[in-house]
Amino acid sequence: MIHKTYPVNGMVCASCAQTVEQAVAKLPGVEKASVNLATEKLSLDYDKDQVDFQTLADTVAKVGYQLEVPLLSQDFTIEGMSCASCAQTVEAAVAKLKGIEQASVNLATEQMQVMYQEGQVNTKDILEAVAESGYQAFVRKDASQARIDQGQKQEQHMDDLWRRFMGSAIFALPLLIVAMGPMLGLPIPSHDYPKLFAGIQLMLTLPVIYFGRSFFSQGFKALFKGHPNMDSLVALGSSAAFIYSIYATLRLWLGGESHFVMQLYYESVGVILTLITLGKYFESRSKGKTSEAIKSLMALAPQQARLIKDKEMTMVDLDQVQLDDIILVKPGEKIPMDGQIIEGSSSVDESMISGESMPVSKKVGDQVIGASLNKQGSFKFKVNRLSQDSTLAQIIHMVEEAQGSKAPIARLADKVSGVFVPIVMVLALLSGLAWYFLGQESLTFALTITISVLVIACPCALGLATPTAIMVGTGKGAENGILIKSGDALENSHKIQVMVLDKTGTITEGKPKVTDILLATGQSEDQVLQLAAAAEAASEHPLGQAIVDQAQAQNLPLAETSDFKAISGQGIQVKVAGRQLYLGNLKLMQAQAIDVKTYQAKANMLASQGKTPMYVADQDKLLGIIAVADQAKASSKAAIAALHDLDIKVIMLTGDNEKTAQAIANQVGVDQVIADVMPDDKASVIKDLQSKDKIVAMVGDGINDAPALAQADVGIAIGSGTDVAMDSADIVLMRSDLMDVPAALELSAATIRNIKENLFWAFAYNVLGIPVAMGLLHLFGGPLLSPMLAGAAMSFSSVSVLLNALRLRNFKIKAKNVYKNV
Ligand SMILES: Nc1ncnc2c1ncn2[C@@H]1O[C@H](COP(=O)(O)OP(=O)(O)OP(=O)(O)O)[C@@H](O)[C@H]1O
Numbered sequence: 001m002i003h004k005t006y007p008v009n010g011m012v013c014a015s016c017a018q019t020v021e022q023a024v025a026k027l028p029g030v031e032k033a034s035v036n037l038a039t040e041k042l043s044l045d046y047d048k049d050q051v052d053f054q055t056l057a058d059t060v061a062k063v064g065y066q067l068e069v070p071l072l073s074q075d076f077t078i079e080g081m082s083c084a085s086c087a088q089t090v091e092a093a094v095a096k097l098k099g100i101e102q103a104s105v106n107l108a109t110e111q112m113q114v115m116y117q118e119g120q121v122n123t124k125d126i127l128e129a130v131a132e133s134g135y136q137a138f139v140r141k142d143a144s145q146a147r148i149d150q151g152q153k154q155e156q157h158m159d160d161l162w163r164r165f166m167g168s169a170i171f172a173l174p175l176l177i178v179a180m181g182p183m184l185g186l187p188i189p190s191h192d193y194p195k196l197f198a199g200i201q202l203m204l205t206l207p208v209i210y211f212g213r214s215f216f217s218q219g220f221k222a223l224f225k226g227h228p229n230m231d232s233l234v235a236l237g238s239s240a241a242f243i244y245s246i247y248a249t250l251r252l253w254l255g256g257e258s259h260f261v262m263q264l265y266y267e268s269v270g271v272i273l274t275l276i277t278l279g280k281y282f283e284s285r286s287k288g289k290t291s292e293a294i295k296s297l298m299a300l301a302p303q304q305a306r307l308i309k310d311k312e313m314t315m316v317d318l319d320q321v322q323l324d325d326i327i328l329v330k331p332g333e334k335i336p337m338d339g340q341i342i343e344g345s346s347s348v349d350e351s352m353i354s355g356e357s358m359p360v361s362k363k364v365g366d367q368v369i370g371a372s373l374n375k376q377g378s379f380k381f382k383v384n385r386l387s388q389d390s391t392l393a394q395i396i397h398m399v400e401e402a403q404g405s406k407a408p409i410a411r412l413a414d415k416v417s418g419v420f421v422p423i424v425m426v427l428a429l430l431s432g433l434a435w436y437f438l439g440q441e442s443l444t445f446a447l448t449i450t451i452s453v454l455v456i457a458c459p460c461a462l463g464l465a466t467p468t469a470i471m472v473g474t475g476k477g478a479e480n481g482i483l484i485k486s487g488d489a490l491e492n493s494h495k496i497q498v499m500v501l502d503k504t505g506t507i508t509e510g511k512p513k514v515t516d517i518l519l520a521t522g523q524s525e526d527q528v529l530q531l532a533a534a535a536e537a538a539s540e541h542p543l544g545q546a547i548v549d550q551a552q553a554q555n556l557p558l559a560e561t562s563d564f565k566a567i568s569g570q571g572i573q574v575k576v577a578g579r580q581l582y583l584g585n586l587k588l589m590q591a592q593a594i595d596v597k598t599y600q601a602k603a604n605m606l607a608s609q610g611k612t613p614m615y616v617a618d619q620d621k622l623l624g625i626i627a628v629a630d631q632a633k634a635s636s637k638a639a640i641a642a643l644h645d646l647d648i649k650v651i652m653l654t655g656d657n658e659k660t661a662q663a664i665a666n667q668v669g670v671d672q673v674i675a676d677v678m679p680d681d682k683a684s685v686i687k688d689l690q691s692k693d694k695i696v697a698m699v700g701d702g703i704n705d706a707p708a709l710a711q712a713d714v715g716i717a718i719g720s721g722t723d724v725a726m727d728s729a730d731i732v733l734m735r736s737d738l739m740d741v742p743a744a745l746e747l748s749a750a751t752i753r754n755i756k757e758n759l760f761w762a763f764a765y766n767v768l769g770i771p772v773a774m775g776l777l778h779l780f781g782g783p784l785l786s787p788m789l790a791g792a793a794m795s796f797s798s799v800s801v802l803l804n805a806l807r808l809r810n811f812k813i814k815a816k817n818v819y820k821n822v
């Protein structure tokens with residue numbers, strides 16, 4: 001039996017989804033079929049010996065929809081990339097294969113995410129395509145192992161770079177002193193022994209070239225494959241300098257032309273290679289820091305669990321635990337996996353997962369989350385999610401996906417860096433030639449220009465600008481229970497004009513309680529409550545739950561029911577002990593033609609206090625009204641004020657009646673109420689707002705919010721919500737504190753600002769550096785950029801971009817202006 005998900009085209013409503021589901025479920029060999037309308041995907045459990053893709057596609061086509069070839073997603077680790085144009089090359093090499101939907105390379109993590117059509121292309125083709133383009137790709141194994149490997153590799157790489165830097169520096173420093181000494185007035189007899197002078201420099205340069213050999217091997221390889229990159233520029237620049245110096249040395253040695261002693265460039269070669277190695281070392285160090293957030297999330301996961309089987313307790317590794325196994329947790333221990341408590345109680349610190357600092361009390365029946373910390377109690381729980389599907393694993397996966405995604409703003413940078421290197425090579429050559437022929441300068445001068453341009457123009461800072469900021473920003477969010485799922489979400493968040501908030505569970509606690517019971521007949525309060533509770537026993541709705549809870553609190557026994565039916569947006573109908581009952585709002589009463597006129601004033605009274613009145617009726621008359629109240633969350637008012645500070649209009653969206661909604665709206669200060677909305681219509685309300693050219697965000701917690709979350713420009717699921725809501729959302733808030741909404745927006749804004757700064761710096765270096773290197777200032781009597789300075793500047797550009805991105809780590813999630821209006 002295998003599990004697969006296929007995209008389906010052409011579905012417009014829930015009934016299309018039903019049709020597809022049923023058609024597929026009828027096929028022999030299909031165990032389970034379910035369609036998610038929000039994601040337009042069909043999930044299947046089937047026996048692959050009995051069913052193939054074609055059969056499935058035909059079946060779906062027969063009922064009028066199209067099943068698409070499923071997309072597989074595979075991550076690869078890429079080695080040998082040095083700058084944005086390498087990333088471009090790899091992407092392009094993979095993208096041109098048949099059946100590739102998307103290939104995106106993240107230079108900072110050295111990862112590539114490929115989405116491809118099953119059957120059209122396989123991982124082997126992809127590996128070959130990457131090798132063909134001059135780099136090495138490796139299929140990423142299971143995510144956590146890959147991360148560990150990558151961490152180790154990164155450290156090795158860093159150590160290696162440091163060794164190479166030290167090695168180069170030991171020779172480059174004396175080289176610099178020897179070469180520059182005569183100019184600085186040091187007693188170096190360069191003119192007395194020119195041949196020896198040149199020979200010593202050559203001997204000191206060779207080891208530096210040896211330590212920097214990878215620049216040449218990588219750089220020329222990429223150049224000959226037709227995709228020059230940053231290493232190619234360094235290789236070309238330093239080779240030009242080296243070869244010219246060798247030429248000058250030979251003229252000295254063989255021809256005795258001693259004026260060539262002034263035309264040695266060995267020290268440029270040595271210093272450029274040394275400085276760029278140092279730059280790469282810093283780069284690799286800072287890159288390591290950008291993924292610290294994920295590393296610390298990973299470190300949260302415990303390794304072992306106390307498994308109880310056949311009355312015996314053993315410590316086992318997590319991969320040996322199965323669903324429904326019973327695990328014991330002792331005080332002060334980390335909870336190893338997700339599950340439900342079956343015995344005992346405790347309070348649990350979930351701050352590492354949700355950011356919620358208050359310990360949460362847990363009793364039998366409550367869900368515990370793996371990696372959270374058990375405080376004083378001891379309890380047993382039943383595993384309901386294996387560690388690879390655990391909440392923590394999902395969070396890590398989400399953050400990784402986000403970190404691998406590109407913000408739309410990055411596309412410009414990608415485009416530029418793709419054509420950058422070849423353009424620079426042409427510019428370098430042209431400016432050298434121009435100085436030589438038009439400027440009547442010496443060959444040495446022209447060569448200096450060419451080398452400087454080649455060396456300063458590396459676009460590596462450009463390639464790092466976006467991914468580093470996204471990694472730090474999303475990591476920072478994750479540490480605080482704010483999961484931003486993509487670069488698009490980041491970018492859209494700071495443009496939001498309208499924020500639509502679901503009422504129940506978002507603005508309010510979502511834990512309604514019975515407050516009033518009004519009677520319409522001679523029955524007692526308990527009798528009405530008892531009937532209503534029996535009726536609601538099968539309901540999943542929080543309003544129904546409130547009534548059941550109340551009856552249970554009063555120890556009222558509940559009668560047998562049959563023929564339960566939920567009427568969406570209105571209430572329920574059900575037979576209690578054979579008697580037909582209706583429970584719900586005014587719409588339901590009107591639909592059943594039950595006269596409630598005499599009680600409407602009272603119902604309105606309750607509603608204007610923010611309570612939700614529910615009518616209880618039988619076949620022909622009203623029995624009473626049960627009012628239920630749901631408290632606004634403590635922070636809702638302040639959060640809405642903070643949204644107002646960000647110039648965002650706040651709208652409350654609810655299926656509840658206008659009066660109740662308005663009363664709550666007044667308490668928390670929302671600008672507009674849209675009430676009496678049927679669950680299916682929530683998405684179209686969002687669409688309406690969008691059609692007025694507004695950028696709309698939606699915050700919701702329930703399954704019925706999923707389509708609206710997907711429709712909104714930015715969908716925000718709150719309170720770790722349901723999986724469906726999490727899937728359709730762009731941002732997931734682990735806590736159910738509305739205050740995290742403005743916090744998420746501010747973090748997004750800060751990240752986007754950081755990206756813009758980075759792009760500015762990266763562009764500025766090149767835009768300012770290249771003309772100076774080309775000798776533009778020199779034309780007007782200004783300074784020239786020496787090749788060595790160019791090397792230093794270019795290394796500094798990527799390091800400064802990285803340092804700027806790391807500044808985001810200091811971002812305060814609870815910025816003070818968020819609390820300004822409290
Ligand atoms: N099980 C039920 N028992 C009684 N009344 C119900 C039930 N389900 C729905 N209703 C009535 O229908 C109305 C609309 O329900 P719906 O689920 O669409 O929205 P809601 O939960 O009240 O609000 P929100 O949209 O903010 O979640 C409720 O306010 C209630 O009056």
Ligand SMILES: [Cu+]
Nearest residue numbers: 230458459460
């Ligand atoms: Cu570079």
Ligand SMILES: [Mg+2]
Nearest residue numbers: 504655702704
């Ligand atoms: Mg609801």
